[in-house]
Amino acid sequence: MSVPLHFQTVAELSAQLASGKISSCELTRAVLARTRVIEPQVHAFNSFDEADSLAQAAASDARRTTGRSLGPLDGIPVGLKDVISVAGQPLTASSKMLANFVSPYDATVTEKLKAAGAVLHGRLNCDEFAMGSSTENSAFGPAHNPWDLTRTPGGSSGGSAAALASGSAIATLGSDTGGSIRQPAAFCGLVGLKPTYGLVSRYGLIAYASSLDQIGPFARTVEDAAIMLGIIAGHDPRDSTSFKTQVPDYRAEIKTRRGPWKLGVPKEYFGAGLDPEVGAAVEKAVGFYKSQGCEIREVSLPHTQYCLDTYYIIATAEASSNLARYDGIRYGHRSKEAKDVLDVYQKSRAEGFGDEVKRRIILGTYVLSSGYYDAFYLRAQKVRTLIRRDFLNAYREVDALITPTSPIPAFKLGEKSADPLAMYLCDVYTIGVNLAGLPALSLPCGFTAGGLPIGLQLIGQPFREADLLAVAQAYEEAHEWKLKYPAL
Ligand code: GLN
Numbered sequence: 262m263s264v265p266l267h268f269q270t271v272a273e274l275s276a277q278l279a280s281g282k283i284s285s286c287e288l289t290r291a292v293l294a295r296t297r298v299i300e301p302q303v304h305a306f307n308s309f310d311e312a313d314s315l316a317q318a319a320a321s322d323a324r325r326t327t328g329r330s331l332g333p334l335d336g337i338p339v340g341l342k343d344v345i346s347v348a349g350q351p352l353t354a355s356s357k358m359l360a361n362f363v364s365p366y367d368a369t370v371t372e373k374l375k376a377a378g379a380v381l382h383g384r385l386n387c388d389e390f391a392m393g394s395s396t397e398n399s400a401f402g403p404a405h406n407p408w409d410l411t412r413t414p415g416g417s418s419g420g421s422a423a424a425l426a427s428g429s430a431i432a433t434l435g436s437d438t439g440g441s442i443r444q445p446a447a448f449c450g451l452v453g454l455k456p457t458y459g460l461v462s463r464y465g466l467i468a469y470a471s472s473l474d475q476i477g478p479f480a481r482t483v484e485d486a487a488i489m490l491g492i493i494a495g496h497d498p499r500d501s502t503s504f505k506t507q508v509p510d511y512r513a514e515i516k517t518r519r520g521p522w523k524l525g526v527p528k529e530y531f532g533a534g535l536d537p538e539v540g541a542a543v544e545k546a547v548g549f550y551k552s553q554g555c556e557i558r559e560v561s562l563p564h565t566q567y568c569l570d571t572y573y574i575i576a577t578a579e580a581s582s583n584l585a586r587y588d589g590i591r592y593g594h595r596s597k598e599a600k601d602v603l604d605v606y607q608k609s610r611a612e613g614f615g616d617e618v619k620r621r622i623i624l625g626t627y628v629l630s631s632g633y634y635d636a637f638y639l640r641a642q643k644v645r646t647l648i649r650r651d652f653l654n655a656y657r658e659v660d661a662l663i664t665p666t667s668p669i670p671a672f673k674l675g676e677k678s679a680d681p682l683a684m685y686l687c688d689v690y691t692i693g694v695n696l697a698g699l700p701a702l703s704l705p706c707g708f709t710a711g712g713l714p715i716g717l718q719l720i721g722q723p724f725r726e727a728d729l730l731a732v733a734q735a736y737e738e739a740h741e742w743k744l745k746y747p748a749l
Contacts, residue, residue, distance in 0.1 A: 266291040267428035268746050271485040274431060275333040278325065285325075285336030288431075289318035289380050292338045296383070296429040299749060304404050305414075305424035307343045308351050309383030314338065317380040324378065333488050333512075335378030340430035342421045343384040344391055345476065346465035347371050350381075354467045355399035356389045358593045358613030368465020369500070370434060370476050370493045377492045382430055386420030389615045390584065391436055391469045393417050394444060394687040397678045398617045405674070406448060407747040408713055412671040415445030418479070422449040425479050427749055432489055433479045438469050439572055440667075440691025442477045443703035447666035447716020450705045450745065452486045452733070453479050457723045458698035459504035461490075462497035470579035471502075473572075473695040482743055483704065483734040487511035490726060509727050518731035521554035525659035529565035530690055536669045542707035542715040543665045549736060550663070558659055562651040565693060567644050569685060572692040574628050574641035580618075581625030587613060620681065649697040656722050661732050664690050666703040666716035690718060700726050704733050705742035714742075 266274070266288055277283045293311050300306060321336035341347060344354050346364040348371075353359045367375065374381060388398035396404040396419030404419040406412040407427035414423040418435025422445035425433045435442040437455035446453025454477045461476045468474065478489035491511045497503045526547060531540060551557050589595040589609025596608030614622070628637035655662060667687060677683045694701040699720055706717035717736070721729030737743060 265428070267295040269431070270481045271333060271337055271432055271488050272482070274337055275335070278336050279330065285318040285321040285380060286315065288336065289314055289338050289382070292382065292429060292431065299427045299429055302405060302410055302749070303407055303423050303427050303429070304402055305386055305420040305427065305429055307353055307355060307384045307386050307401055307420070310350070314380055314382045321378050321380065331376065331378035334374065334492060337379055337431050338382040339374060339379040340383045340385050340421060340424045340433040341371070341381060342387050342418050342433070342435045344387060344436055344467040345370060345434060347381055351384055352467070353384070354390045355387050355401055356613065356615065356618070357400045358587050360400070360594065362593060366465065369462035369497045371465060373493050383424070385418070385424055385433060388417035388419070389618050390467065390580070391417040391438060391441055392580070392617050392621055394440070394684050395674070395677065396420060397674065398615055400615055403674055406671045407749050408450065409671065411673055412713070413448065413674050415448035415671065417441040419445050421479050422446055422451055422453070425449070425451055425481065426747060428746070432485055434476055434493070435479055436466055436474055436476050437695065438473045438576060439695050440688045442479065443691050443701060443716065443718060444667050444687065446479055446703040448671040448714065450714030450742065451479050451481065452483055452702060452704045453477065454486045454490060454702040454726070455694065455700065456490060456494065456726060457700040459502050460494050460506070460700070460724060460726070462495070462500040462503050464497055464499040468583040470576040471583060472579060473576060483515065483730055483737050484512060486702065487515050487730050504724070506724050511727050511730055514727035515731045515734045518728060520732070520735060521556065522660040522732055523556045523558065523658065524550055524732070525558050525560035525655050525662045527560050527562045527565070527655070527662055527664060529562050530664040534668050534686065534689070535665060538709045539665050539668065539670060539715050543663070543717055546706045546717050546736060547663055549739065553735065560655040560659060560662070562655060562693065564644065564647045564651050568648060568693045568696060569689060571641045571644045571648065571696060572688070573624070573685060574637050575645065575696070577621040577625030578629050578638050579625070581622045581629065584618065584622055589613070617681070645696050648693055652693070652697045652699060652720070661722070661729060662720040664718045664720065666690060666718040670709050670713040670715060694720055699723060700729050702729060702733055704737060706736070707742065
């Protein structure tokens with residue numbers, strides 16, 4: 262049986278669009294029809310605008326008939342996490358604070374997708390202000406995992422993963438501050454890439470923790486991720502941390518770069534708390550690389566035990582500063598009960614923010630306050646340097662690292678929402694990468710006996726995404742996981 266349009270890849274669909282076998286209108290209608298059926302169960306979207314998507318598709322078809330196609334993404338429906346600005350569209354960060362906010366301008370990644378002809382389809386659900394690991398912190402209700410609707414698709418970019426896995430988009434963008442692309446990709450059986458800090462512009466991304474945030478793609482295949490990255494990467498003078506670097510043709514590069522590579526297995530990533538089925542699937546993947554002639558070395562990242570503490574100090578400190586702008590005055594929710602200006606600040610923030618956001622603002626303000634700054638924030642910054650040094654030391658010996666993405670497969674909705682610490686522990690294998698500013702991706706490496714996807718994490722060297730994608734491609738080519746779809 263042939264694969265329905267909504268489950269095909271960017272690479273496959275762009276070939277059919279180019280040959281005239283299908284039109285963008287046809288494809289977009291198929292995706293919209295799928296979204297209409299699936300969305301009540303999955304809740305991947307905060308909003309979508311069918312007329313707008315169809316108008317973009319018609320424009321793409323019109324371009325193509327006059328021979329002015331804009332490349333592999335032209336006419337393909339792409340969903341964006343609801344923290345990425347699209348001019349004239351709602352932008353909520355899944356928060357009551359921004360429930361009625363309409364974005365006045367395009368993010369740089371949005372401009373780039375538009376210039377590539379993508380059909381921008383929908384605003385995708387996430388944890389409020391990208392804080393969380395399950396989308397349960399969304400003010401508009403959680404997204405559900407298409408592989409098992411009683412479970413989380415992960416977070417914070419859970420909607421981006423759930424929409425793609427269920428066929429309501431052909432590719433999506435998310436943001437990753439501590440694992441928010443890779444963990445949902447792992448939970449939903451997708452490829453998810455967090456680029457090197459500075460490779461993709463953050464202009465127009467709602468800031469959570471600015472020294473950690475990066476935008477990146479979710480895709481069905483490594484090749485699709487390479488196509489997406491090639492479009493969104495590149496220097497942007499509007500983001501002061503954007504790096505001036507040459508953007509290679511990732512899609513072409515992954516076809517030419519062949520191993521064998523030297524791969525490091527960090528021993529700290531296989532300890533207590535790792536689910537045995539996840540551990541076994543990752544060991545098997547390591548075995549695969551070995552069978553391909555790769556040299557496998559055990560390496561040590563000795564400061565791994567401090568990653569969680571360091572992350573939750575730095576991320577909350579930056580969040581407390583970034584979220585100070587939501588004061589009820591300039592934009593966003595304003596309390597109707599307020600009597601004076603201080604009251605406006607206090608009531609608007611009390612009403613507009615959810616519990617997790619408040620918890621992080623309080624924690625972040627505390628670690629930055631005088632008397633505690635040196636003991637917490639300054640010390641965390643020093644430990645962050647040591648964490649980065651661990652990785653750079655490992656890269657003297659190996660080309661890339663191989664680990665589980667998440668210690669556990671998708672957990673039940675409600676299972677951890679009452680226990681913030683248990684939720685934070687989900688991020689142990691992903692946050693080190695953000696603290697060190699490195700690129701990393703998650704790709705499917707099997708299923709549990711209960712049918713839940715398992716993710717393999719590959720961690721690369723700064724700005725060497727082409728190598729990272731090539732290592733992933735070698736695994737993907739030899740396995741069938743990408744051909745599996747949820748039964749939904
Ligand atoms: N789960 C982590 C957190 O809650 C990471 C979130 C993210 O990457 N945006 O902060």
